[in-house]
Amino acid sequence: MASGDEEKGKVDLLEDNRIDSGIDSFKSLTKDEHYSKPVHELSPPEDGEVKDKLDSVTEERHDSAYISSSITVDNITDILKTCSAGSQDTESAETPDHNEQEVKNLLTTITDDGDTILHLAVIHEAVQFADWLIELFPKQVLDLQNNLYQTPLHLATYLDLPAVVRRLVDGGASLALQDHDGNTPLHVACEQGRGDCASEMTRNIPPGQLTPVLEAQNWRGVTCLHLATLHRRHRLMKLLIKKGANLNVQEGTSGKSPLHMAVELHDVSAVTLLLNKGANVDAAMFNGCTPLHLAVGRQDATIANLLCQSGADQMIRNMEDETALDLADGNDDILALFPFDDIQISGRSVVGVNF
Template identity: 45%
Template sequence: MARCRKEAAGWEGDEGQCDSGIESLRSLPGGRDAPAGVEPPVPAEEPPEEKRPGEEPPAEERLDSSYGSGALPEALPRLPPACGTEEPPPVAKGLSRRQLEALNFVSEDGDTLVHLAIIHCAPDVALFCIAHLPTEMLETQNDLFQTPLHLAVYLEQPVVVEALMRKGVNLGLQDRNGNTPLHLACEQQCLYCAQQLLQGTAEPPEHHQDLQLQNWQGLACLHISTLKGNIEMMSLLLQSGANIDVQEGTSGKTPLHLAVECCNRRAVQFLLLNGAYVDAQMYNGCTPLHLAVCHRDAAIASILSHSGADTLLRNMENETAQDLADGNDDLLALLPFDDLKISGKPVVCSELRAQQD
């Protein structure tokens, strides 16, 4: 069977253990508590199964969402058939009590049957569960705080993404790294999944995307797509209302700062053409031009200069871009020495020539 899990750095704990400390989930018989709003059914008593001659006891399998931990089973078991007539009427149409118990299964790692169906590339099982489970159960977060939607996006299963969105699941839930499903779509560069997530079909309205929401690294979706250099994803986010000058949470860099740091000339031009503020300052006062000069990138420094970048803005070290370019003739040629001041205000040469004329 083809493996559907992906290795994700930072998504596993020590020795493959992934314990987030959640105690809000209940496994149905006898484990943790089930999610709120889902009443655990009472399993029907069954006679013990007889061991066939020569049959070996089944080996224990670990089914969890920690990619790469444990062996994958060959296939998920089918839902059990309906029981006898003496069983109480099923709560959902066409489902027996035992089938409902299977649907409400929660593993020791907090994974529901929907999580496991997505991980093991069983979309039919996932879609069946989505159709019969309430929205609250579909928003269950496992021990890594991943919802089924996180996994469907990460493993690029757009059919499952669409089914979950039709049920109105919360799009803003964050995993243990602070990533929403849209963050993961940007990280995986899955444009189609991002388009689905940005369609705004989820209800209620408070579950719509917050495009400025940052993960625990301080990155919004536009920061991630800029770091990836994915112009199509950046364009999609901007069309959907992302703030082009959003500052990341650790140092205050805008997407333009990040594009300059990545020496991505195309991304720099794209952001400037779409209205990025050329003189945006980080928390330490550095502008994109400061960064371009520090990287000795004359091409990007030229683009910023021709876009109106102020060469006299000072950072917290009281340095201008000209100061940082000292000794580099290529950069100094791009930065005219317009450092004359009148009453403490800089006056550029063009203004002086206008006054002389």
């Protein structure tokens, strides 16, 4: 039984964006450097945590053929060489039984960080070996998640390996599984700007199967189109829209549509793209603010003009009972966009009246 300090250490490792597992740990690697700490020195997750994490996988990991191991990144090169050699040997009738068993043990291994040999092959960008493993493994193994809930497809996308992404998708890897931030592999592609990976993920997927992925929100409540907009990934925005992404989807915290976000970023190109593709110019946030409210409130006359030219309703009031004009704050460029023929004194229009 673990001591109180050990239990606290486990929680810290799992809940505080562990840097010793999955892709987060890879960030500290260079081609000439390796980890200084093997994974077997790290505290493994509780059984319950592993079970919860694998609910979305066809077979739970502790019921599969996979076993715990102390594989380290220090010896991954030797492991890959051994497995590659072993895979060739298994094709020969003269292969010794102990070599076959050695290969089997390596292939059916999961590190204390939850990484399969396929995860590690992807992390080390061993593309040919990863390709062999994808062909060898059944679909449910392709979808196994490590302790950061990352599948090999998440990692291949993060590392911008479109060839591996293609093989995983063709092999039946799920696009819908979410990592510890709630991101699907397509979320990762949009956040990191992996356009080629996103293209490989979506190229042969029927619209009905892709829609749930396009509509999925991560734990911050944003969809793939929101992320592409937030990171000014215009190419990815076009791809997602072409694949049927909802232009007016609201993120989960304040109800912003992608158009709201583009306006907040003063991204004229994204605003123009969304309007041209048919985004609702009068979409309202949870507080009633339209994109025009945001443009005027940010004193952005250029985008305010674009919205007005696209037919934005200038008289919509938000929950504070404010129209966009109320937020102009004396900006002459913005005030010039608004007609004043609705201003009346004693029931009579002031337009054309000489004072």
